[in-house]
Amino acid sequence: MELFEEMKNKECQPDEYTYNMLIDILCSRGKMEEALSLLQEMELSGCARNVVTYNTLIDGFIKNKGIEEAEEIFDEMELQGVSRNSVTYNTLIDGLCKSKKGRGCCTANGPDVNGRAADVVQTMTSNRCEPDIVTYGTLIGGLCKAALFRWRRTNEAMRLFREMMEKGDPPDAVTYKIVFCGLCSGGRPIQEAVKFVVEMVEKGFLPEFSSFYMLAEGLCALYMEDTLVKLVDMIMKKANCSDSKVSMIRGFLKIHKFEDALTTLGSILDG
Structure with missing residues (x-):
């Protein structure tokens, strides 16, 4: 900042870069008031504020x-009059999905999970900025983590997934892992989780x-061990398991030692 002040004292006008x-430096240090002061200074000095300026502030806040x-x-x-881009929308949507506004509130029909985040998506599409994989992943993650599955309303998350x-x-x-986790923990019919995995x-x-x-x-619990084995x-x-691991797991399954089989499988999936 000292160098910045020195530039101005020597009548070397800073540019937008x-x-x-x-x-960006101020935002990364949590000095948001100072960052806003610079934004105002840009306007007063006639320096154009662009999408990078605003995206940095949105992310910082x-x-x-x-x-x-x-x-x-x-x-x-x-x-x-500054056009928003996909980074603008995705950054705000992600922030909203992690906030109370994104999680919404409970209504007579269950939780209104998307809340303000849904409004931002609508604005995004109306301004001809199509949602991308980041947008969808953020929304689906927000839905799954915001009690939607616990309310047994997977329809919206699955609709977004298919869309x-x-x-x-x-x-x-x-994204696959998030949705699968939601299906397994939300009290949905077990066949939905089976088909999805x-x-x-x-x-x-x-x-x-x-x-x-x-x-x-x-x-x-439902005596569907054959499905589990498959x-x-x-x-x-x-997972390209080694022959020894495959033999061990199949051996456990054959004698119905499912806990041992799953423990061994867990070392593979989490390894």
Whole structure:
């Protein structure tokens, strides 16, 4: 900052690159008031504020637990005629999904999980900025972590998941794991989780052991051990397990030592 002041004293006017760099430094240090002062200074000096300026501030406020201030900066962009890009939208959506506003509140029909985040997505699409894999992943993660599954309302999360695929943005391993975890822990019909993990493995992704263990417990409780054996076999093939591990797990399954089989499988999935 001393060098910055020295530049101005010597009548060397800072450009937008200099301002953006300083704002980024201040945001990373949590000095948001000082960052806002620089934003105002940019306006007074006639230095154009661009999408990088605003994106940096939005991200800074979110990281410093200032979601309302981040929304104000987001709204100011439109007033100043600065076009938002996918980074702008995805940053704010992520912040909202992690905040109380994103989690929504309970209604007569269950939780209104998306809340303000859904409004931002609508604004995004209306401004011809299509949601990408980051947008979908953030929304799905927010839905799954915001009690939607515990309310047994997986429809919205699954709709987004399928929409993501239809638009040519194939879900990644993280997204698959999040949805599978939600299906296993949310009291949905067990066949939904079974079908999903089959799809997941066929796409080349392995489930987290903690989620699969919940599914395995449910299958055993419903006397669906045959289904569990098939799933374990499928996972072992996809994981390229060593012959010794395969023999050990199959041996445990054959004598119905499911706990031992799952423990061994867990060392593979979490290894």
